[in-house]
Amino acid sequence: MDTNELNPQQLQAVRHTEGPLMLVAGAGSGKTRAITFRILHMIRDKGIAPENILAITFTNKAAGEMRERVLGQMGEGGRAPWISTFHSLCLRLLRQHMEFSGYTKDFVIYDAQDQLSLVKKCMKAAQVNEEAFPPKTILNHISGFKNDYQLPEHIKLDALPYGHKLKAAHVYPHYQNALKENNALDFDDLLMMTVKLFKTNKELCDHYNDRFRYILVDEFQDTNLTQYHLIQLLSRAHHNVCVVGDDDQSIYRWRGANLENLLHFEKDFPGTTVIKLEENYRSTQTILNAAGAVVRQNAARREKNLWTRNESGEPILYYRAEDEIDEARAVCERIHQWVQDGASLNDIAILYRTNAQSRVLEDQLRHLGVTYQVIGGLKFYERKEIKDILSYLRVILNPNDSVSLKRIVNTPVRGIGKTSVDKIEAFCGEHHLNLLEGLRRAAEIVGAGPAKKIAQFVAMMDRFHQVAEDSSAVDLLKEVFEKTGYLTALQKENTQEAKSRLENLNELYSAVEQFVDIDRKGSLREFLDTTTLVADLDNLDDSRGVLALMTLHTCKGLEFDSVCIIGFENGLLPHASSLSSNDEYEEERRLCYVGFTRARKRLMVSNARRRRIYGSTFTYQPSDFINAIPREVMTMESSAPSMTASSSYSPSYASKSGGDEWSLPAGAPPPATDTGFAVGTKVLHPKFGSGVVVNREGSDGDMKVVVFFKGAGKKKLAVAHANLIVV
DNA sequence: CCCGCGCCACATTGA
DNA sequence: GTGGCGCGGG
Numbered sequence: 001m002d003t004n005e006l007n008p009q010q011l012q013a014v015r016h017t018e019g020p021l022m023l024v025a026g027a028g029s030g031k032t033r034a035i036t037f038r039i040l041h042m043i044r045d046k047g048i049a050p051e052n053i054l055a056i057t058f059t060n061k062a063a064g065e066m067r068e069r070v071l072g073q074m075g076e077g078g079r080a081p082w083i084s085t086f087h088s089l090c091l092r093l094l095r096q097h098m099e100f101s102g103y104t105k106d107f108v109i110y111d112a113q114d115q116l117s118l119v120k121k122c123m124k125a126a127q128v129n130e131e132a133f134p135p136k137t138i139l140n141h142i143s144g145f146k147n148d149y150q151l152p153e154h155i156k157l158d159a160l161p162y163g164h165k166l167k168a169a170h171v172y173p174h175y176q177n178a179l180k181e182n183n184a185l186d187f188d189d190l191l192m193m194t195v196k197l198f199k200t201n202k203e204l205c206d207h208y209n210d211r212f213r214y215i216l217v218d219e220f221q222d223t224n225l226t227q228y229h230l231i232q233l234l235s236r237a238h239h240n241v242c243v244v245g246d247d248d249q250s251i252y253r254w255r256g257a258n259l260e261n262l263l264h265f266e267k268d269f270p271g272t273t274v275i276k277l278e279e280n281y282r283s284t285q286t287i288l289n290a291a292g293a294v295v296r297q298n299a300a301r302r303e304k305n306l307w308t309r310n311e312s313g314e315p316i317l318y319y320r321a322e323d324e325i326d327e328a329r330a331v332c333e334r335i336h337q338w339v340q341d342g343a344s345l346n347d348i349a350i351l352y353r354t355n356a357q358s359r360v361l362e363d364q365l366r367h368l369g370v371t372y373q374v375i376g377g378l379k380f381y382e383r384k385e386i387k388d389i390l391s392y393l394r395v396i397l398n399p400n401d402s403v404s405l406k407r408i409v410n411t412p413v414r415g416i417g418k419t420s421v422d423k424i425e426a427f428c429g430e431h432h433l434n435l436l437e438g439l440r441r442a443a444e445i446v447g448a449g450p451a452k453k454i455a456q457f458v459a460m461m462d463r464f465h466q467v468a469e470d471s472s473a474v475d476l477l478k479e480v481f482e483k484t485g486y487l488t489a490l491q492k493e494n495t496q497e498a499k500s501r502l503e504n505l506n507e508l509y510s511a512v513e514q515f516v517d518i519d520r521k522g523s524l525r526e527f528l529d530t531t532t533l534v535a536d537l538d539n540l541d542d543s544r545g546v547l548a549l550m551t552l553h554t555c556k557g558l559e560f561d562s563v564c565i566i567g568f569e570n571g572l573l574p575h576a577s578s579l580s581s582n583d584e585y586e587e588e589r590r591l592c593y594v595g596f597t598r599a600r601k602r603l604m605v606s607n608a609r610r611r612r613i614y615g616s617t618f619t620y621q622p623s624d625f626i627n628a629i630p631r632e633v634m635t636m637e638s639s640a641p642s643m644t645a646s647s648s649y650s651p652s653y654a655s656k657s658g659g660d661e662w663s664l665p666a667g668a669p670p671p672a673t674d675t676g677f678a679v680g681t682k683v684l685h686p687k688f689g690s691g692v693v694v695n696r697e698g699s700d701g702d703m704k705v706v707v708f709f710k711g712a713g714k715k716k717l718a719v720a721h722a723n724l725i726v727v
Numbered sequence: 728c729c730c731g732c733g734c735c736a737c738a739t740t741g742a
Numbered sequence: 743g744t745g746g747c748g749c750g751g752g
Binding site: 728729730731732733734735736737738 | 743744745746747748749750751752
């Protein structure tokens with residue numbers, strides 16, 4: 001290890017191994033290098049056993065990279081410390097110790113889809129109206145409880161005002177019971193149950209305090225309260241915790257991330273040493289200027305001074321497009337040009353606020369013949385055909401999983417309809433049976449026809465169970481493919497869609513093959529675990545020469561030579577849903593900051609005068625974040641302001657910079673100052689509650705506004721009829 | 728009693 | 743673009 005490669009602050013962090021440490025690491029400040037050296041220093045110079053070190057990262061990809069770097073430096077026979085994400089860590093702990101409070105070790109993990117279907121069922125049972133209380137909103141609130149370590153028994157109903165949160169609090173205990181009946185945990189449970197486990201079992205907690213004597217937590221600014229409790233519990237004997245983070249990069253508030261953890265840490269861990277890494281090694285001065293200019297407008301932040309010795313580099317390119325197609329074209333053509341000039345696709349990324357924005361880009365890239373990879377969006381393991389097959393595997397392992405069972409009982413169609421299943425479910429409720437047991441007694445419950453089909457289904461599942469015991473997971477999968485008739489049904493369809501589904505199933509087969517070591521027991525379960533816990537980012541292959549497309553959230557922790565960020569419009573970035581809350585608006589700024597600081601050399605930003613989103617056209621204003629960038633570090637290009645709407649395909653690097661196009665470009669609608677309901681106005685609606693105007697058209701009598709409501713989403717309303725109250 | 732079609736409302740970010 | 747639902751045919 002050559003400590004000459006470290007600056008004084010990094011070196012100080014590396015040498016500080018005993019007692020609490022907070023490493024405030026600005027973007028691109030050599031954080032990973034410092035962390036890796038620190039672990040190596042602990043193992044090699046301090047003689048600390050790797051087993052005694054626990055490092056928690058944000059993604060599996062980051063964990064893998066850190067493990068590789070540590071092992072790479074240690075040479076032959078080196079053992080790696082335990083490096084994983086919060087969720088994988090908790091899953092591993094729970095698999096070992098979960099046999100308490102009614103769960104077995106074969107519990108499954110429910111993803112968002114499963115959660116939603118379970119929450120709907122609970123809402124029906126609790127007689128909560130799905131119209132007035134969208135299941136998604138209820139689920140979000142329940143998730144919020146779990147992120148704050150509020151168990152159902154902790155919640156004081158009379159302390160909550162009437163509203164969605166109160167309803168969620170009513171549904172919450174039903175939902176937890178239902179999860180337990182299904183022998184299932186959701187994502188948030190993984191964390192919450194682990195904390196509960198350690199709180200109720202002091203001995204076990206002591207055991208792990210002894211085991212993990214040195215703990216490191218990366219991306220600390222994005223931890224929630226439950227995760228914070230976990231860190232406290234795991235370190236209460238030794239306080240050897242090093243947290244690494246940057247408040248400017250906190251972008252998961254909506255998922256329960258709690259910036260205050262940064263403040264609490266210094267109180268809860270007395271004597272914390274704080275070290276700031278402020279020298280940026282990644283980006284040009286220009287890029288840092290722009291990023292700093294945006295994030296500096298936030299009131300709630302620790303002042304820091306990120307600086308670099310790097311040269312100022314190219315100015316930021318700002319392209320103002322006619323519409324989203326023109327925007328995509330300009331960005332993709334520019335990238336094409338960079339590649340022609342010798343850039344590698346590996347070193348370029350296109351970032352956007354919402355997944356839906358990728359589609360237009362993909363069309364353009366295909367057209368230009370550029371190979372690309374979309375990270376995120378519909379995940380592989382969430383595709384219908386994959387989830388169907390996985391549901392079979394899940395039920396085979398865990399017969400209590402009624403959510404999966406209901407999914408497959410008539411997939412592919414085999415004559416077991418909703419009516420029969422409903423009857424059996426009702427029967428199960430009365431007799432305290434799980435759904436599979438109910439199906440076994442179908443003859444007592446439904447008519448002879450359906451009963452026979454159900455009996456066949458149950459017999460098939462029993463055979464699968466036998467196969468699972470006797471043979472490998474690969475054989476089992478083959479068996480499921482064939483005996484369920486799933487493949488045959490798809491082959492018969494003979495459509496393009498069916499073909500692509502078959503391809504996906506093929507891919508699933510290879511994935512299982514790769515994963516499963518034939519003789520190892522329990523490997524099917526491990527495979528299923530990974531299917532719920534891998535992030536899409538974990539599959540980003542940065543060695544294949546492929547352009548990466550992803551959201552601003554996903555890009556955290558990555559870096560590229562050149563970065564393009566599209567959709568800089570008020571309403572998209574910052575997103576409409578953030579306009580009514582200052583905290584959320586500030587998070588959008590940080591999101592922008594994270595995006596900018598991914599770039600080493602080049603940054604391109606863009607927006608569009610008109611944009612189609614989900615069928616309707618929006619004319620958002622250029623983003624305030626663009627206006628915050630100092631003009632001297634930016635070059636503007638614009639499409640020729642077109643007279644006809646259809647001319648957006650014409651060559652369009654027409655008007656170069658200058659002029660006073662900056663804040664109010666041609667083609668934008670006139671500023672709304674007159675009759676009220678300007679973009680950004682907060683309003684109240686009798687049914688949808690509070691929202692923000694994000695778009696406006698027409699005037700006076702027939703004025704229509706698009707309002708973004710929390711929970712209800714975007715609504716287009718006629719002002720004359722909607723009874724909107726301006727707040 | 729099951730199935731498939733067509734209609735409808737829905738759509739931020741994700742381990 | 744997708745999933746949920748209601749209806750009429752088998």
